[in-house]
Amino acid sequence: MDSGRTRDHEDDNAPYLPERYRRHVNARRQQKLIKKILIVAAAIVVILAFGLVLSGGFSGLQVPALPALPPSQATPATPASSISPKVTATVSPDVNITVPAAPAIVLGPGIQEGSADSGLLSLETAIDLMHLEYPLPDYTLASVNLTGQSGKKIYEFVIQPHAGIKSHAGIMAGIDAATGEPYTAGQESVKISAAQAKRILGTAFPYLKPDQIRVRYTNVTDSPRSWVFVLVKDNSGILSGSLDPETGQITSFSLKVSPADRPANPILSMTDAQKIADRTITGWNGQLPIKMNSGLYESSGKAGLPVAGRYVFEYNRIIQDQPCDVDGFTLAVDSVSGEVTGYERRWSDPDNAFSVASDSLVAKRDATFIVLQNASGIAPASVQSMQVLSARLLWKDLHAPGQTPRPGTIPLAWKVTFDDDILRARQPPVVATAWIDAQTGAILDMNFHH
Incomplete structure (x- = not known):
């Protein structure tokens, strides 16, 4: 699975823009031509509107406020300017269309300083590419700056997830301003390169026939390192997931399925x-x-x-x-x-991380009794309504992501789930969990809160 073919026209040293994107750019040019034609008609409207403005007929335009950045992400102290995301609309001569206002993207000072470099992708192109990984409306591009990292010019974005996304903190993500490829500092040091990751993914999902494969290296504290990928078709992500940067093994993926x-x-x-x-x-x-x-x-x-x-x-x-x-x-x-x-x-765990004692010295009934007795001391008023839902003998192998447990430290334990009237009444209902050491009967963990 570590071998495979990459796209025939892919060149690590040259910018790559998929054919679908080129057509997208051509369509935009046609839209600009149409806009020029409409300018003449708009001028007439402006002349008429001017008289109304003088007479108080219009109240003035409302400019949307910029989204607040999280405290952990530094906004440029003196942003050069801002740019609003494009909104594409089909215009009919007989229909008045109100285009919804979108939050502006704060432009850092590096954008203006690097604007004269003709060897870089345009900011508009970088924004389009970033939206492939962080699509609207789930994410907002809050700010962007042009920086230098490892001898490269990088468009560095701060991205704000919307409600419902797991992380509510700002995300920082970069795009190589010369090639358009995702870039994260340190990605050069991993065993599986970005090009190798793309070949692996192309071999694993040939039936999807993606227009392009985008991979981004992630190295976040308390999280396993990985290549996060998205397969793109018709300017939209169709499959996303993660790949181990040391072994090349695909660790997760999710495929979009249309309900139609x-x-x-x-x-x-x-x-x-x-x-x-x-x-x-x-x-x-x-x-x-x-x-x-x-x-x-x-x-x-x-x-x-x-x-x-x-x-x-x-x-x-x-x-x-x-x-x-x-x-x-x-x-x-x-x-x-x-x-x-x-x-x-x-x-993730090596075989020697598990305890050599694999037989339980504590019976199931004893484990549940220990749990209920301890829970009764926490919530005496709930004694009569407490109910054991399950009790299973399992290896307690949950630990912080990215950590490797020491030999013999993962214990065999009874995992007991239970609830009471208060937990059952919540929406959605909540289940309490306790772990009892199968050798000693000691309480290893108790998650029971009212």
Whole structure:
């Protein structure tokens, strides 16, 4: 899987713009020509409007405020200017269209200083490329500056995620101003280069026939390093995911599925979908000690309007005949086409990190008693309503991303989930979790809060 072909016309030393983007630029030029034609008509309107302005007929234009940047991201003290994102609209002579105002992008001083460099991509092109990775309306490009890093000119963006996105902090991301490729400081030091990552992805997803593959190196504190990628077709991301920069292994991906023209009910059975998931894991990783933990069907429709969705399967990694809590796989299989639309590989811990003691000295009933007794001391008023939901013997292998546990430090423990009237009444309902050491009966962790 580490070998494969890249795009025939790809050159690491020359700027690459996909054919779809060139057509996008030509279309923009045609729009500019139309705008010139409309200027004459607009001039007449301005002359008429001028008289109304003098008489108080117009109240003046409202300029939208710039989005506030997070405290952790420094805004240039003296921004050169600002630019508003383009809004494309189809104009009919008989229809009045109101174009919604978009937040302006704050331009740093480096933009003005580097504007005379003809060897760089235009800022407009850089913005378009950035929107492929951080599309509207989920993300807003808050600011941009032109900086120098590792002998390169970099368009450096500050991006603000909108509500519903996991991270609400500002994201900093760069684009090589000469080539248009994503750039992150330190990416030259990883074993798998950007070009190699693209070849791996092209080999893994040839059936998608993307116009381009964009990869960005991420090296965030308390998070595993990775190449984050997006496959682009018709100027839109169709598949995104992550790839290990040391091994070249694809660790996750998610494929967009259009809800249009889909039946109301699944065509594929859950049994057949599981066979596809099993074959995918084996085909990409070889034979591994795993066991399916759960499988469920998720509809993609709304209440009263069912649309065939997907099957989701969870697999546990098996160590010394016992399942892990975290390490394993999650796969999603489309219930209509049978395509694998979601994939996540979690396999970070070495075998010697697990304790040599794999037999439980604490019985299940004793573990649940310890949990309920401790929970009763935390919330005495909830004793009568407490209910144990599950108790499983698992390796407690959850740890901070990017950390490798020391040999023998991952314990075997009872994972007990429970709730009470207060937790059940929340929307959505909340489940409490406790871990009991299978050797000693000690409470390793208790997550029970009112």
